[in-house]
Amino acid sequence: MKNDFLLQMSDIQNTTPEYMETLFTLSNGHMGLRGSDLIQDIHKTGNPGTFVNGFYEKKPIIYGEWAYGYAENHQTIIKLPDIRGIILTVNGHRSDEEEWMIKKDTFMLNMAKGLIEESYQIQTINGESFRFSAESFTSFEHSEIYTSKYTISDSNFSGEIVIEKDLSVNKKSDHHSEVDDPRVASMKSDLTVEKYDERLEQLKTHKSQQSILFGQVNLVNGKANYKSLILDIKKNEKMTGYNFVIVSEILKQTKDRPAINELNRLINDLEYELLLKKQEEYFNEFWAVSDIELSGQDKLQKGIRFNLFQLFQNAGRNSTTNFAAKGLTGEGYEGHYFWDTEMYILPFFIYTQPDIAKSLLTYRSYVLPQAKKRAEKLHQKGALFAWRTIDGDEASAYYPAGTAQVHINADISHAFQLYERVTGDHQFMKETGAEVVFETARFWLSFGHFGNKEGQRQFCIDGVTGPDEYTALVNNNYYTNKMAQSNLSYAVELAGQYPEMITEFENSQWQDAARNMYLPYDEKKQIIKQDDSFLDKEVWPFEETPKENYPLLLHYHPMIIYKYQVSKQADGLLAPLLFPNDYDKEQIIRDYNYYEGVTTHDSSLSRSVFSILASRTGQKKKAYNYFMDTALMDIVDLQGNAKDGVHAANMGGSWLSLIYGFAGLSYQGSDLIIENNLPDEISNLAFTLNLRGNLIKIYLDNCKVRGKIIQKGKFIQLEELDNQLIVRFNK
Numbered sequence: 001m002k003n004d005f006l007l008q009m010s011d012i013q014n015t016t017p018e019y020m021e022t023l024f025t026l027s028n029g030h031m032g033l034r035g036s037d038l039i040q041d042i043h044k045t046g047n048p049g050t051f052v053n054g055f056y057e058k059k060p061i062i063y064g065e066w067a068y069g070y071a072e073n074h075q076t077i078i079k080l081p082d083i084r085g086i087i088l089t090v091n092g093h094r095s096d097e098e099e100w101m102i103k104k105d106t107f108m109l110n111m112a113k114g115l116i117e118e119s120y121q122i123q124t125i126n127g128e129s130f131r132f133s134a135e136s137f138t139s140f141e142h143s144e145i146y147t148s149k150y151t152i153s154d155s156n157f158s159g160e161i162v163i164e165k166d167l168s169v170n171k172k173s174d175h176h177s178e179v180d181d182p183r184v185a186s187m188k189s190d191l192t193v194e195k196y197d198e199r200l201e202q203l204k205t206h207k208s209q210q211s212i213l214f215g216q217v218n219l220v221n222g223k224a225n226y227k228s229l230i231l232d233i234k235k236n237e238k239m240t241g242y243n244f245v246i247v248s249e250i251l252k253q254t255k256d257r258p259a260i261n262e263l264n265r266l267i268n269d270l271e272y273e274l275l276l277k278k279q280e281e282y283f284n285e286f287w288a289v290s291d292i293e294l295s296g297q298d299k300l301q302k303g304i305r306f307n308l309f310q311l312f313q314n315a316g317r318n319s320t321t322n323f324a325a326k327g328l329t330g331e332g333y334e335g336h337y338f339w340d341t342e343m344y345i346l347p348f349f350i351y352t353q354p355d356i357a358k359s360l361l362t363y364r365s366y367v368l369p370q371a372k373k374r375a376e377k378l379h380q381k382g383a384l385f386a387w388r389t390i391d392g393d394e395a396s397a398y399y400p401a402g403t404a405q406v407h408i409n410a411d412i413s414h415a416f417q418l419y420e421r422v423t424g425d426h427q428f429m430k431e432t433g434a435e436v437v438f439e440t441a442r443f444w445l446s447f448g449h450f451g452n453k454e455g456q457r458q459f460c461i462d463g464v465t466g467p468d469e470y471t472a473l474v475n476n477n478y479y480t481n482k483m484a485q486s487n488l489s490y491a492v493e494l495a496g497q498y499p500e501m502i503t504e505f506e507n508s509q510w511q512d513a514a515r516n517m518y519l520p521y522d523e524k525k526q527i528i529k530q531d532d533s534f535l536d537k538e539v540w541p542f543e544e545t546p547k548e549n550y551p552l553l554l555h556y557h558p559m560i561i562y563k564y565q566v567s568k569q570a571d572g573l574l575a576p577l578l579f580p581n582d583y584d585k586e587q588i589i590r591d592y593n594y595y596e597g598v599t600t601h602d603s604s605l606s607r608s609v610f611s612i613l614a615s616r617t618g619q620k621k622k623a624y625n626y627f628m629d630t631a632l633m634d635i636v637d638l639q640g641n642a643k644d645g646v647h648a649a650n651m652g653g654s655w656l657s658l659i660y661g662f663a664g665l666s667y668q669g670s671d672l673i674i675e676n677n678l679p680d681e682i683s684n685l686a687f688t689l690n691l692r693g694n695l696i697k698i699y700l701d702n703c704k705v706r707g708k709i710i711q712k713g714k715f716i717q718l719e720e721l722d723n724q725l726i727v728r729f730n731k
């Protein structure tokens with residue numbers, strides 16, 4: 001069992017350096033460093049680097065043809081030097097200049113403790129040999145610290161070993177890769193470097209006007225050295241040294257005194273063993289509330305833990321940063337935050353670690369001023385959140401698959417609503433969430449309009465793009481309208497509690513629009529219409545499309561893709577997923593069968609949705625197959641681009657597939673229901689939910705569902721039926 005917490009090279013698809021680096025990333029939500037080669041040799045390979053959540057540079061987007069209101073700037077997360085890699089010098093000879101024998105004996109990600117443990121047998125060109133072991137982690141106790149303990153043993157010589165890290169910035173390797181893939185960044189971001197003190201440099205961006213302090217401290221026998229770690233080796237004796245890389249929080253001003261004083265205190269008191277102890281405590285606590293245990297195919301348990309681990313370690317925790325589409329594991333999608341957070345990642349945090357959920361949601365309130373400005377720029381009321389962003393401004397240069405995805409507004413409102421429902425934290429809604437919900441509701445009223453649809457006055461939302469990025473700029477995307485309706489209804493509900501924040505007139509408008517929202521439906525086929533025109537188009541010629549032409553976005557002009565009925569990802573099906581009580585089973589099956597036939601799953605956000613709905617409609621085999629693709633996506637490199645970073649939304653999707661799908665979590669009125677939909681291949685599933693401060697451990701096996709309260713919070717009651725568990729809340 002213990003082994004299921006260790007990710008090793010034998011567990012993953014291949015050993016190409018870039019791919020391995022992504023999978024073995026260590027992060028703590030503030031900084032993430034790719035798991036590159038530890039000891040730098042003469043063969044420099046891979047794409048190592050370090051990312052700081054929210055530390056980015058801007059540059060104007062150059063449009064061939066500009067139009068009013070287009071996003072103005074690219075925002076690209078900065079790639080800092082690799083803070084993991086070391087150069088060894090033995091008696092004056094360097095590992096990166098001569099052909100040494102470096103044999104990797106152990107290399108693993110210990111997910112139970114949040115560490116990388118590794119060990120090498122080394123022989124220099126002169127015949128000096130020794131064992132080199134390292135244990136490293138990004139600290140959760142002090143997120144500005146990445147630390148390593150290096151141990152040398154079994155040496156056949158006495159002499160000096162110097163361990164160095166090259167932390168100089170603006171090297172060629174700090175530039176983002178130049179590739180022909182729109183999903184990857186390409187930007188050269190030079191930083192201004194100023195010496196701050198003997199340990200730290202201040203790195204400043206130009207246009208985004210941010211800065212951080214960056215440097216290192218090495219400790220041997222309690223003595224500090226800021227340049228390198230020097231070990232005096234005695235033949236056959238063991239020797240240990242410590243390295244601490246400091247990456248400060250992003251400073252609000254260059255001379256942010258309180259932050260700098262605090263950092264100084266931290267640097268003066270660095271103690272490896274203490275940080276390690278705290279790290280273990282953090283991870284013990286994390287697994288105690290978030291682990292999922294399940295039986296099933298080889299690697300599945302480990303694959304699920306890997307996903308949970310990545311979710312935990314990549315979430316921004318300071319309310320001014322969020323969760324990038326690739327976490328801090330790679331440069332894909334430029335470190336941007338998308339709807340991925342609210343719709344795929346947040347449910348996991350809301351149900352297991354509400355504090356992290358709260359800070360991710362607070363980020364949206366932090367960037368609300370930018371969202372209001374954006375709505376104003378587009379001559380709309382309320383707020384329109386950016387489709388992709390770091391600092392809150394829109395950074396999508398291709399608006400048909402960017403800004404036009406206005407559903408992000410309702411996605412954000414939906415996540416606040418789920419948070420309130422699950423945690424019962426009304427105070428947060430009062431102080432932070434309500435305003436976001438009201439401002440997004442205001443947007444719908446000004447952006448949409450009442451029109452005549454099928455002989456009735458209905459609320460329409462035209463000229464938008466839904467989640468399916470292979471269909472753009474359509475009228476009445478089903479998902480968008482359904483979510484906007486929910487956004488408006490929630491606004492009305494909150495308005496009842498905080499009437500002073502809105503006007504009477506707004507309230508009645510919102511009610512009217514929600515009640516009369518147009519939801520396109522095809523009477524003949526008896527299915528949801530993805531949008532007004534989707535079903536009128538010709539179906540994509542799937543039969544004639546060679547396998548290697550997927551993902552379509554890399555092989556066909558958007559104009560060709562948009563002409564056809566073809567979905568990059570689940571779109572219309574998201575509505576029955578999120579509002580299960582509004583659709584009967586037969587309806588969901590008809591929708592499922594139809595849309596499955598026209599979906600390519602070119603987006604990693606797709607399969608989990610298909611798995612969940614298959615679970616809920618009794619299609620167990622399908623549910624399992626889609627789930628397995630989801631659960632092991634990056635470990636088997638299913639999408640083929642894990643080298644650019646993990647697919648974080650899909651990792652959240654694997655949690656959803658288990659909890660919303662196999663465990664059928666849903667609501668009936670205010671009761672939470674767990675239902676047993678386990679597929680034949682999985683005979684046991686156990687997980688924990690945090691419901692209003694109650695920790696409930698839930699067990700499913702082939703014939704029953706059981707629940708146990710392991711920590712008591714606000715009053716709830718559990719009722720166990722044959723294949724169901726009902727959680728009742730006290731109002």
Ligand code: BGC
Pocket residue numbers: 325333338339340467469568569602603604605649
């Ligand atoms: C998907 C989007 C998603 C983005 C970032 C795209 O491929 O179509 O839905 O938000 O990736 O993960």
